[in-house]
Amino acid sequence: MHRVLVVGATGELGTHAVDGLLTRGSELAVAGRDPARLASLAARTGCPAFPIDAYDLDGCAGAAPRAAAALGGLDGVLVAVGVPAFGTADSTPDAVAEHLMTVNALCPMAVLRGAIPVVRDGGFLAAITGAIVGAPLTGTADYAASKSALSCWLAVVSREVRRRDVHVVDARLPHMATGFASRAVSGSPPRLPPAADPAAEMAALLDRLLGHLSSPRRQPNR
Numbered sequence: 312m313h314r315v316l317v318v319g320a321t322g323e324l325g326t327h328a329v330d331g332l333l334t335r336g337s338e339l340a341v342a343g344r345d346p347a348r349l350a351s352l353a354a355r356t357g358c359p360a361f362p363i364d365a366y367d368l369d370g371c372a373g374a375a376p377r378a379a380a381a382l383g384g385l386d387g388v389l390v391a392v393g394v395p396a397f398g399t400a401d402s403t404p405d406a407v408a409e410h411l412m413t414v415n416a417l418c419p420m421a422v423l424r425g426a427i428p429v430v431r432d433g434g435f436l437a438a439i440t441g442a443i444v445g446a447p448l449t450g451t452a453d454y455a456a457s458k459s460a461l462s463c464w465l466a467v468v469s470r471e472v473r474r475r476d477v478h479v480v481d482a483r484l485p486h487m488a489t490g491f492a493s494r495a496v497s498g499s500p501p502r503l504p505p506a507a508d509p510a511a512e513m514a515a516l517l518d519r520l521l522g523h524l525s526s527p528r529r530q531p532n533r
């Protein structure tokens with residue numbers, strides 16, 4: 312049975328991840344910000360649950376060690392924390408830019424930084440960035456920059472943990488029908504492509520993550 316921490320489990324995609332992983336037989340710990348949603352998720356699933364806030368980076372870094380202690384080890388971590396904001400760069404307040412960097416980049420980085428020493432060899436470290444990293448739209452400069460910062464960080468970490476066969480996943484998922492864009496802290500979204508089905512996208516991501524656990528590559532000669 313795989314032991315996985317889902318961070319941002321209180322969100323739409325996080326909840327898809329929780330339900331999909333439980334269906335696939337994983338043992339989970341969950342972390343989220345909204346206290347009522349987190350308590351309800353814990354009550355529904357029986358999973359150990361930890362509060363997390365992007366503005367407490369030490370707390371973010373502590374999530375994986377807490378999960379590993381609760382589950383008796385950790386095979387993988389999936390971060391689905393994020394917040395959008397829209398508008399041209401010159402109309403975006405610095406406070407909004409700082410918020411995007413904190414929630415979309417620094418928080419996932421702190422969670423996964425804390426997970427590196429506790430995830431088992433052959434495990435996975437994953438975060439949902441977005442297709443926007445490869446194709447940033449006008450009116451999304453600060454959002455796209457925060458996701459690209461996380462994506463770049465993941466690429467470097469991937470090389471740093473390769474010898475342990477830890478699979479680092481930069482999940483560049485497309486725009487999906489979760490209502491995410493409507494929760495923007497500032498501005499209105501530009502014209503977006505047709506929304507993909509979040510259930511199908513998350514099912515494919517979970518199969519990819521668990522597939523790595525089931526068939527790790529051969530250990531290199533050391």
Ligand SMILES: NC(=O)c1ccc[n+]([C@@H]2O[C@H](COP(=O)([O-])OP(=O)(O)OC[C@H]3O[C@@H](n4cnc5c(N)ncnc54)[C@H](OP(=O)(O)O)[C@@H]3O)[C@@H](O)[C@H]2O)c1
Nearest residue numbers: 319321322323324344345364365392393441486487489491
């Ligand atoms: N939906 C899409 O079209 C799409 C496409 C590509 C990538 N993504 C990425 O997928 C991730 C999840 O998106 P979603 O659609 O599931 O959105 P969502 O339902 O709004 O979920 C956002 C998650 O981020 C958490 N969060 C927000 N601000 C936080 C803060 N200050 N501290 C800690 N946690 C915070 C929320 O926690 P609470 O609910 O507990 O407040 C929630 O768990 C995001 O990173 C998003 O960028 C989404």
